[in-house]
Amino acid sequence: MNPEILAYTQMAVSGALMGLAYALVAYGFQLTFAAGKAVNFGQGELVMLGAFVGLTLTGIGIPYWLSIAGAMAVGTGLGWFVERSAVRLALKQHNEGWILLTIIIGLFAVSAAENIWGREDKPYPVPWQDGSIDFYGISVTWPEITIAAGALGAMILIEIAKRCTMFGIAVQAVSADPDAAELCGIRSTSATSLSWAVSGAAAAFAGTIIGPVTTVGPTMAAALTLKAFSVAVVAGLDSAIGLVFTGIFLGTVENLSGFLLGSGWRETPGLILLILALALRPQGIFGKKIIRKV
Amino acid sequence: MLKATNLHAGYGGSDVLKGISLEVPEGSCVALVGANGAGKTTLARTLSGLLVPRKGQILFKGKEISGLPASRIARKGLCLCPEGRHVFAPLSVEENLLLGAFPRLPSIGPFRRKASADLEKIYDMFPILQQRRSQQAGSLSGGEQQMLAIGRVLMARPGLVILDEPSMGLAPLVLKEVFEAIVTLRKSGMTILLSEQFARNALSVTDSAYIMEQGTVVLEGPSADLAKNPAVAEAYLG
Ligand SMILES: Nc1ncnc2c1ncn2[C@@H]1O[C@H](COP(=O)(O)OP(=O)(O)OP(=O)(O)O)[C@@H](O)[C@H]1O
Ligand SMILES: [Mg+2]
Numbered sequence: 001m002n003p004e005i006l007a008y009t010q011m012a013v014s015g016a017l018m019g020l021a022y023a024l025v026a027y028g029f030q031l032t033f034a035a036g037k038a039v040n041f042g043q044g045e046l047v048m049l050g051a052f053v054g055l056t057l058t059g060i061g062i063p064y065w066l067s068i069a070g071a072m073a074v075g076t077g078l079g080w081f082v083e084r085s086a087v088r089l090a091l092k093q094h095n096e097g098w099i100l101l102t103i104i105i106g107l108f109a110v111s112a113a114e115n116i117w118g119r120e121d122k123p124y125p126v127p128w129q130d131g132s133i134d135f136y137g138i139s140v141t142w143p144e145i146t147i148a149a150g151a152l153g154a155m156i157l158i159e160i161a162k163r164c165t166m167f168g169i170a171v172q173a174v175s176a177d178p179d180a181a182e183l184c185g186i187r188s189t190s191a192t193s194l195s196w197a198v199s200g201a202a203a204a205f206a207g208t209i210i211g212p213v214t215t216v217g218p219t220m221a222a223a224l225t226l227k228a229f230s231v232a233v234v235a236g237l238d239s240a241i242g243l244v245f246t247g248i249f250l251g252t253v254e255n256l257s258g259f260l261l262g263s264g265w266r267e268t269p270g271l272i273l274l275i276l277a278l279a280l281r282p283q284g285i286f287g288k289k290i291i292r293k294v
Numbered sequence: 295m296l297k298a299t300n301l302h303a304g305y306g307g308s309d310v311l312k313g314i315s316l317e318v319p320e321g322s323c324v325a326l327v328g329a330n331g332a333g334k335t336t337l338a339r340t341l342s343g344l345l346v347p348r349k350g351q352i353l354f355k356g357k358e359i360s361g362l363p364a365s366r367i368a369r370k371g372l373c374l375c376p377e378g379r380h381v382f383a384p385l386s387v388e389e390n391l392l393l394g395a396f397p398r399l400p401s402i403g404p405f406r407r408k409a410s411a412d413l414e415k416i417y418d419m420f421p422i423l424q425q426r427r428s429q430q431a432g433s434l435s436g437g438e439q440q441m442l443a444i445g446r447v448l449m450a451r452p453g454l455v456i457l458d459e460p461s462m463g464l465a466p467l468v469l470k471e472v473f474e475a476i477v478t479l480r481k482s483g484m485t486i487l488l489s490e491q492f493a494r495n496a497l498s499v500t501d502s503a504y505i506m507e508q509g510t511v512v513l514e515g516p517s518a519d520l521a522k523n524p525a526v527a528e529a530y531l532g
Contacts, residue, residue, distance in 0.1 A: 166392070167401040173382045173393050179344055180380040182364035183373065185397040185450065 010138050011259045012252045017144045018213065019251020023243040024151040024206045025228035026235065028199035031158070032079075033237045034175040035195035038087050038098045040079070042106025043203050044225030048218060049109055050075045050204025051211035052117050055124045064126050071204040079200015083193055106221065113218045121219070124211035143212040150209040154202055155240055171195060223267055227254075230274035295320040295485050296341070296372065296454055301350035303340040309348065310336040312509040318454060318487050323480045325496040325517060326489040327530055328506030334489040335377045337506070338458040341487075342374035343367040355453070369397050371453030377462065377489075379443040383432030387423055390431050390442055391416055394449030409449070416445040419475055437468030444475060454485040461490060473499060493530035497521040505530070 025047055029039040040046070050071040057067035082105055090097035128142035162168035173181040174191040181188050207216075214220065231250055235242030250270060258266035296318040304310040310333045318324045328334050339345040341352060343364035352360040354372050368374075382390050392399065392409055399405040417424035420441040426434060431442055440460055447455055460472050476499055480486060490496035497503055497517040505513040505526060513520065520526050 165402045166396065166399050166405045169385065169389050169393060170396055170401075172385060176382040176384055177380050179364070180376065180382065181393070182344065183342060183368055183376060183380075184393045184446070185365050185368040186393070187363065187365045 006137050008256065008259070011255045013138055013140060014144060015251040015253070015255025016248045017140070017148045017251070018210075018255070019247040019249065020151040020244065021147050021206055021210045021247075022224070022227045022231050022250055023247030024154055025203060025224055026231040026243050026247065027155050027158070027240060028202045028206075029228065029232040030237050030240065030243065031195045031199040031202070032083070032192075035171055036083070036087065036091060036192040038091055039102070039232075040082055040087075040106075040196070040199065041099060041102040041225060041229075042082065042109060042221075043199075043228055044223065045106040045109040045113075045221040046075055046078055046200055046203035047207040047210065047224050048113060048216070048221040049078065050207030051124060051216040051220070052113055052207075053204065054208040055122060055211060055216050056117075058125065068205060068208045071208045072201045075200040075202070075204025075207075076197045077200070079203070080193055080197040082200070083196035087196070088189065088192070106225070110218050110221055113221075117218075119218060121215040121217035124208075124216050126212045129212065141213075143209075147209045147213060150205065152244070154205055155244070158198065158202070159240055167194070223270075226267070226274070227270040230270045230277065233274055233277040295355060296487070297351075297353045298341065299351045299353075301337070301340060301347050301352070303336060303345050303347040303350075305336075305345075310509050311340065311347075313350070314506075314509070314511055316504050316511065316514075318485060320485055321483055322502065323476075323486040323488065323500045325493070325500035325503035326487060326506060327491070327493045327496055327503055327526075328489075329491060329529070331508075332506040333509040334491075334506060335458055336509075338374055338377070338456050338487075338489055341456060342372060344374075368450065371450075372456075373447045373450045373452035373454070374456045375443050375447040375458065375460065377458040379436075379439040381431040381434070381439050381442050381446070383430065385431055386428050387431055387434070387442055388413070388427040390446050391423070391449050394446035395451075397450070412449050412451070416448060419448075419478065420445055420471075437464050437472075440464060440468070440472060441475075444472070448479075452484070454487065455479075456487045456489070458489045459491060460488075461492070461495065469495070491530075493521070493526060 025043055028043050033039050053074045054067040054071040057070045058064055082102060086101035086105060087098040090101060126143055131142040132139045162172060170186045171191045171194065173184065174186060174188045178188040227250060231243055231246045235246040250273060253269040254266055257269055299315050301311050301314040302309045314337060326334050336345065340347050343362055347360050351358060354370060359367050359370065382393065391413055392405060395409050395412060399408055422438055423441060423445055426438065431439065434442060444460065461469050464472060473495055476488065480499065488496055488500060497520055500517045502515065503517045503520050504511050513526065
């Protein structure tokens with residue numbers, strides 16, 4: 001194959017695989033929005049914290065797989081905590097204070113991370129760091145395959161749980177009609193807490209699979225929040241499939257523009273995507289639904 | 295079984311319920327009749343815990359329940375079939391029914407099997423629901439949705455069921471089917487509080503009744519007596 005085309009294809013494939021991680025982080029927005037009509041604008045910060053926790057655990061000799069479990073446990077707790085401590089209060093008063101509150105908690109998380117782990121980006125070593133598979137000259141590294149398999153696997157697992165367990169059906173019921181769900185004996189606030197906890201776990205998990213590819217540092221948080229948010233705005237807040245396609249699209253475009261225009265331009269496509277989506281959908285992603293709720 | 299004393303409740307500034315007292319003895323079928331805006335739905339929401347009373351007492355099986363979350367009250371067996379059906383539109387008919395039995399079913403695992411006997415009973419009562427079992431609830435007709443809402447509340451095996459205007463917006467034929475279901479339930483010994491705007495059907499299937507006007511009870515007594523009362527006839531029998 002023409003070496004130039006090969007290089008582009010290589011970039012596109014790597015970007016697409018990373019895009020699946022964006023889809024997973026954006027999926028966390030969908031989860032909490034369905035249950036409680038709010039999202040965590042510190043979702044990228046949870047990804048970063050998950051990555052740091054995983055990194056720290058492997059640093060003290062814990063195997064990678066277990067470090068994932070540890071990071072997810074912390075993510076679960078943090079997701080739950082953000083909802084309980086801040087979001088529930090704002091929603092009870094029918095205001096949008098949760099937007100500001102989750103941003104502030106995110107900022108706090110970043111400075112906490114800088115204090116604990118420092119400002120520099122750190123590598124997150126995994127046992128299969130250097131392995132790769134070649135398809136017709138395009139090489140895909142094992143950490144990239146881990147991203148794709150992990151992100152898709154996590155989303156599929158959660159979707160199955162939503163449809164095939166009574167817990168999942170109850171969460172869907174709360175999302176459709178919280179009062180009617182209460183009348184069925186379902187505590188709607190517990191269903192909301194559960195969704196935030198799962199969303200936090202998904203974000204932390206995303207950190208442990210993204211980290212080995214990108215390195216881990218406090219600056220990854222804001223970039224990931226922005227990208228995941230762009231993906232969620234474009235795909236809407238009810239279709240997981242839409243997230244996967246939008247995530248792949250963004251990841252591909254971003255990697256190609258970084259390659260063609262220089263690495264400083266990498267973050268631009270996410271921003272353009274977000275601005276376009278907001279311009280084409282001026283009601284935003286929650287505008288309508290929140291007004292209906294209040 | 296259910297006893298409310300001097301209930302005051304409302305939205306925002308003013309009270310909609312202005313000192314309501316009522317009693318539903320175990321095994322009885324009681325009607326709550328009142329015109330548009332009398333406060334029947336507000337009373338149903340207050341009794342079921344969706345609205346917290348500002349004053350007054352609600353005893354269910356002898357225990358105070360006011361102030362508890364609606365889900366706790368439902369788990370105690372006081373279940374509301376809300377006005378306007380409130381089925382879970384994006385979920386299937388069968389999922390809606392399963393949700394009615396949520397507290398009894400395993401959260402993960404063979405919940406369908408565990409609920410199959412109860413599902414069977416509901417499908418016997420409303421065969422159309424069985425035909426539509428995998429259809430989205432939101433795509434049902436109004437009458438089918440009302441049957442689904444009643445089926446869902448029965449899946450909870452309630453000790454007392456409050457039916458808030460089950461006849462709202464129903465065609466005569468469906469109306470007949472819904473009221474036949476209420477008569478069947480009553481014969482099976484279920485305790486029922488039936489809220490209706492039009493008294494004719496409600497008084498014919500109940501033992502006793504309360505007539506509400508502007509947030510207070512203005513008349514109460516055996517349904518048969520009230521049906522003969524000329525004042526009631528003029529205002530509510532239409
Ligand atoms: N969510 C609400 N917020 C504010 N006021 C309300 C609300 N719901 C009902 N009301 C008011 O409370 C009063 C009683 O309403 P309610 O729905 O309890 O009457 P109802 O007897 O059930 O009437 P209908 O037969 O029309 O269902 C009405 O004046 C209504 O405007
Ligand atoms: Mg009403």
